[in-house]
Amino acid sequence: MEKTALILAHFNVTPQRAEDIFALFGSDEEFFGEFRSDKNAEKILGDKKYREICPAASEDGFSRLKAFYRASGTEVITEFDEDFPSELSESSEAYALFANGNKSLLKEKSFAVVGTRTISGYGRQAAAFFGSGLSESGVILVGSGSEGAEYSAISAAKSGGIVLCLPNGLGRLTNTQRTLISGCENRLLLSLFAHSTPQMGYNFMINNRLIARLCCGMLLVEAQEGSGAVYTVECGMEFGKEVFALPGEIFSNQSAVPNRLIKELKAGPVTEISDILEKLNVKYKGVVGLSAKNLDGLSDAEKKIIEAIRAGAKRFNDMVEFTGMSVSEVAALLPIMELMDYVRKDGTGEYRVSV
Numbered sequence: 001m002e003k004t005a006l007i008l009a010h011f012n013v014t015p016q017r018a019e020d021i022f023a024l025f026g027s028d029e030e031f032f033g034e035f036r037s038d039k040n041a042e043k044i045l046g047d048k049k050y051r052e053i054c055p056a057a058s059e060d061g062f063s064r065l066k067a068f069y070r071a072s073g074t075e076v077i078t079e080f081d082e083d084f085p086s087e088l089s090e091s092s093e094a095y096a097l098f099a100n101g102n103k104s105l106l107k108e109k110s111f112a113v114v115g116t117r118t119i120s121g122y123g124r125q126a127a128a129f130f131g132s133g134l135s136e137s138g139v140i141l142v143g144s145g146s147e148g149a150e151y152s153a154i155s156a157a158k159s160g161g162i163v164l165c166l167p168n169g170l171g172r173l174t175n176t177q178r179t180l181i182s183g184c185e186n187r188l189l190l191s192l193f194a195h196s197t198p199q200m201g202y203n204f205m206i207n208n209r210l211i212a213r214l215c216c217g218m219l220l221v222e223a224q225e226g227s228g229a230v231y232t233v234e235c236g237m238e239f240g241k242e243v244f245a246l247p248g249e250i251f252s253n254q255s256a257v258p259n260r261l262i263k264e265l266k267a268g269p270v271t272e273i274s275d276i277l278e279k280l281n282v283k284y285k286g287v288v289g290l291s292a293k294n295l296d297g298l299s300d301a302e303k304k305i306i307e308a309i310r311a312g313a314k315r316f317n318d319m320v321e322f323t324g325m326s327v328s329e330v331a332a333l334l335p336i337m338e339l340m341d342y343v344r345k346d347g348t349g350e351y352r353v354s355v
Helices: 003-009 016-026 028-037 039-045 047-056 058-071 103-107 121-136 147-155 174-180 201-214 228-238 253-265 273-280 298-312 315-325 327-339
Strands: 075-078 097-102 111-114 141-144 162-166 187-191 217-218 242-245 342-345 351-353
Touching: 003 016, 003 028, 003 047, 003 058, 003 075, 003 097, 003 253, 003 315, 016 028, 016 039, 028 047, 039 047, 039 273, 047 058, 097 103, 103 162, 103 187, 111 121, 111 147, 111 228, 121 141, 121 147, 121 273, 121 298, 121 351, 141 147, 141 201, 147 174, 162 201, 174 351, 201 228, 217 228, 217 253, 217 273, 228 242, 228 253, 242 253, 298 315, 298 327, 298 342, 327 342
Parallel strands: 111 141, 111 217, 141 162, 162 187, 217 242
Antiparallel strands: 075 097, 097 187, 342 351
């Protein structure tokens, strides 16, 4: 009932009510032929939603919606499609996804870096470090891209592959979301919400569960009790995903939850990328850390530049600001580091760590 599912999703019919409609009609043909006169359908959906759907409950109505989404570059993946994620088909929480971008990323191993929006400098640097390292090792970063930890991690992973799960329709992208996907070719936008749906409070909780369903594990960078990031982690635990936490200062409220989860043995502590990749059974392809053997020959200034790039400062001016070094110092070191193949400059003007 792929056609029926698209129509119901377009009108934001909840999963439970959609499943009741699927059971009531059994096929697209029956839905198109009987929906507009079926009192049971009206009872399931409620009078208002039923009347909204009636004009679209036909082959012509479906064709118009299909053309609309095709024109917007959006594909509606339903539970009746082979591309629908198995993590969702095994639950009763979703029957359709609105997608724009590279669908094949849904079949790749993905990981979420989550945390508070009011992130500290330490948390921002750590999120970018882990996001970049995971991406360099072929792991897809999945998240909402919200300000804070998620934004920092996904920004640092844009050279790899990213999946953005949005708490709004794909036709209502925010400026932050547009900035995040700018220049990223290997990406996929996903939403459980119809094209023109704005961000609303409850959407975030639904979206957090989607992220927890799709990822194979997650890292909590910083968070206070009761935050959305904590809810995402709780969902991850509920779904049996690998959960990690970044150790932080014992006097910091931002680190209260990560430290508690580590203490209670509910999350594994991480201090380097390999802590995560070993659990995911993924071989590390980037720099293990600034103490790595293959960086022993670098000066402290060169190590600062490596650290800056790993933290997301991939352009020349950003490196100067991040390291606190002078323009002339950075300008003198970069060509030498390129010659030694420690860093490489791509076609966009950004530098990548190549060791």
